[in-house]
Amino acid sequence: MNNLAVLPNETKKTKHTKRFKIDKKQLEAQSMVWPGLIFLLIFSYIPMYGLIIAFKDFNLIDGYFGSPWVGLEFFKEFLSYPRFLQVLRNSLAINIMQLFFSFPVPIVFALLLNEIKNIGFKRVVQTVSYLPHFVSWVIFGGLVTVILDPKGIINFILTSLKVIDVPVLFLGKPEYFWTIVVFAGVAKGFGWGSIIYLAAISGVDQSLYDAATVDGAGRFMKMWHVTLPSIKGTIVILLIFNISGIIKTGFDQVWMLHNVLNQSTSETIEVYVYKMGLVNLRYSFATAVGLSQSVVSIILLMLSNSFSRKISGESLY
Amino acid sequence: MNSITQKNKILRPGLGFDVFNTVFMLVIIVVTLYPFWYCLIGSLNEGYDYLKGGVFLLPRAFSWENYRIVLREERLITAYRVTISRTVIGTVTHLIFTAIFAYGITRKYLLGRSIYLKYAMFTMYFGGGLIPTYLLYINLNLINSFWVYIIPSLFSFYHVIILQSFFKTIPEALNESAMIDGAGEYRIFFSIIVPLSKPVMAAIALFTGVGHWNAYFDSMVFTTSTSLQTVQVYLMRIIREVEFAAKMAAESADLIPGLRRPNAETIKLATMIVATAPILAIYPFLQKYFVKGIMMGSIKG
Numbered sequence: 090m091n092n093l094a095v096l097p098n099e100t101k102k103t104k105h106t107k108r109f110k111i112d113k114k115q116l117e118a119q120s121m122v123w124p125g126l127i128f129l130l131i132f133s134y135i136p137m138y139g140l141i142i143a144f145k146d147f148n149l150i151d152g153y154f155g156s157p158w159v160g161l162e163f164f165k166e167f168l169s170y171p172r173f174l175q176v177l178r179n180s181l182a183i184n185i186m187q188l189f190f191s192f193p194v195p196i197v198f199a200l201l202l203n204e205i206k207n208i209g210f211k212r213v214v215q216t217v218s219y220l221p222h223f224v225s226w227v228i229f230g231g232l233v234t235v236i237l238d239p240k241g242i243i244n245f246i247l248t249s250l251k252v253i254d255v256p257v258l259f260l261g262k263p264e265y266f267w268t269i270v271v272f273a274g275v276a277k278g279f280g281w282g283s284i285i286y287l288a289a290i291s292g293v294d295q296s297l298y299d300a301a302t303v304d305g306a307g308r309f310m311k312m313w314h315v316t317l318p319s320i321k322g323t324i325v326i327l328l329i330f331n332i333s334g335i336i337k338t339g340f341d342q343v344w345m346l347h348n349v350l351n352q353s354t355s356e357t358i359e360v361y362v363y364k365m366g367l368v369n370l371r372y373s374f375a376t377a378v379g380l381s382q383s384v385v386s387i388i389l390l391m392l393s394n395s396f397s398r399k400i401s402g403e404s405l406y
Numbered sequence: 407m408n409s410i411t412q413k414n415k416i417l418r419p420g421l422g423f424d425v426f427n428t429v430f431m432l433v434i435i436v437v438t439l440y441p442f443w444y445c446l447i448g449s450l451n452e453g454y455d456y457l458k459g460g461v462f463l464l465p466r467a468f469s470w471e472n473y474r475i476v477l478r479e480e481r482l483i484t485a486y487r488v489t490i491s492r493t494v495i496g497t498v499t500h501l502i503f504t505a506i507f508a509y510g511i512t513r514k515y516l517l518g519r520s521i522y523l524k525y526a527m528f529t530m531y532f533g534g535g536l537i538p539t540y541l542l543y544i545n546l547n548l549i550n551s552f553w554v555y556i557i558p559s560l561f562s563f564y565h566v567i568i569l570q571s572f573f574k575t576i577p578e579a580l581n582e583s584a585m586i587d588g589a590g591e592y593r594i595f596f597s598i599i600v601p602l603s604k605p606v607m608a609a610i611a612l613f614t615g616v617g618h619w620n621a622y623f624d625s626m627v628f629t630t631s632t633s634l635q636t637v638q639v640y641l642m643r644i645i646r647e648v649e650f651a652a653k654m655a656a657e658s659a660d661l662i663p664g665l666r667r668p669n670a671e672t673i674k675l676a677t678m679i680v681a682t683a684p685i686l687a688i689y690p691f692l693q694k695y696f697v698k699g700i701m702m703g704s705i706k707g
Contacts (some may be wrong), residue, residue, distance in 0.1 A: 121513075132542070387531060404644070
């Protein structure tokens with residue numbers, strides 16, 4: 090009882106002193122963070138506010154405030170477009186395929202690389218496999234285009250092996266686009282993606298492996314029962330990130346490989362927003378499409394996060 | 407003797423797997439590097455001869471002509487100048503701007519710290535998207551300005567997180583003793599924190615530098631003038647716009663004497679090599695810093 094009586098008094102005191110602690114040190118620290126905060130206000134929060142044009146019929150002359158409100162008209166419009174449904178289908182198909190491959194491949198690669206005992210060779214493999222990550226999508230897309238050219242090496246191998254009779258223009262066929270774009274994405278990212286798992290694997294307690302050896306576990310048993318459970322946390326966190334990204338495709342990889350011929354399967358939401366907004370100058374319409382996409386991906390992030398918290402106790406926040 | 411045979415017996419079950427694994431890794435190396443090799447040999451081949459196809463292992467009709475055409479292109483030289491400027495200026499300004507913020511936000515006595523952090527964190531999950539950003543840049547007069555490459559990429563909260571987790575490992579006692587000696591926070595930052603944070607600063611500088619070097623989207627969307635075009639956009643036009651390279655081939659046939667029928671395909675390949683070479687040349691030396699950098703970032707997660 091006695092203690093409680095003293096307490097309010099004390100908090101008051103600390104509050105009091107805190108308020109007057111705005112000294113030189115505090116001012117300096119504040120001056121260090123305010124430029125960044127103002128930057129975010131201008132370059133992140135103002136565009137967020139700019140999203141209101143999705144509900145307005147925006148034109149450059151009347152601006153944000155003068156343009157008339159139209160409510161959900163643009164949302165209704167794009168939902169009723171057959172072309173939009175095609176775009177949505179492409180985005181989802183590419184992303185689900187991407188999730189299916191680009192998520193497990195780095196894990197498998199890391200596990201296999203971990204089994205390479207020659208340090209020098211391991212380092213060479215790592216260096217080479219990280220390389221595509223540092224090459225821009227412009228160049229990587231160019232390489233993919235060159236390799237898949239009717240005169241390129243893939244067609245040469247396939248015709249030599251009599252798999253196909255005549256060279257195929259792979260990038261001109263809508264039916265191949267999803268496979269190509271997903272394969273290109275995996276090829277560019279799996280090496281770099283494996284680093285985080287390799288780090289997690291190197292942190293696994295060696296005594297667990299020794300104990301498993303004593304119990305007679307072979308290589309695969311150790312991978313399955315020791316390594317994988319030990320890096321479970323890392324895997325789950327990255328899975329959450331991947332799932333929330335299921336509606337967002339990287340613009341670059343699609344942009345570099347899409348063309349008029351494969352348009353029917355290569356136009357994703359990002360490409361559609363770009364074309365509608367900055368080529369056709371339908372600002373409000375494009376913003377409505379982009380906003381819907383962001384909202385869906387945030388919902389997916391929250392869902393997958395809470396799901397994983399229930400299942401495994403791991404979560405982002 | 408006995409122990410050796412025993413050892414062999416234990417090793418043998420895994421041997422097949424080891425062989426498979428090594429071969430598999432070799433295949434990965436070949437598949438990753440071959441496309442670059444293919445471009446290189448194609449670019450060193452005579453254009454007309456290349457069109458007959460089948461140049462897969464070595465140049466068949468060796469020639470420097472593609473490089474002679476590519477390297478005398480004014481537009482490529484301008485593009486290189488833009489890319490180098492934005493990479494150097496962009497990286498230095500980003501590093502200073504972001505690191506000062508990261509240092510300030512790690513000060514525990516900073517009033518409003520947790521609000522600031524939430525305010526910044528939110529921007530990682532949600533943003534305005536392409537069109538509102540474009541409209542903002544119109545209002546800020548950033549469209550068709552060199553500064554569109556620098557100012558919007560001054561700050562990255564992701565890099566703040568990496569820096570923050572590093573700064574936290576620096577003992578607080580260093581700060582306190584410097585404070586007692588009368589140094590202010592800026593002084594402490596520049597003469598104590600920066601020298602101690604070289605590895606993390608180097609990693610972030612590299613990530614930012616590569617980002618600038620590879621960036622094409624801002625150049626493609628926010629600028630229209632060729633004098634602001636980056637190497638990547640120039641390359642993209644050569645790769646994707648058929649007429650662009652074809653025109654170059656036709657023009658160079660008149661301008662450079664002694665060329666044997668150049669063509670768009672090999673010019674494309676030579677440009678790709680010229681644009682990739684700097685990255686390929688420095689990458690093996692910098693690779694370990696990148697890896698360190700991503701490790702530092704992942705400690706938090």
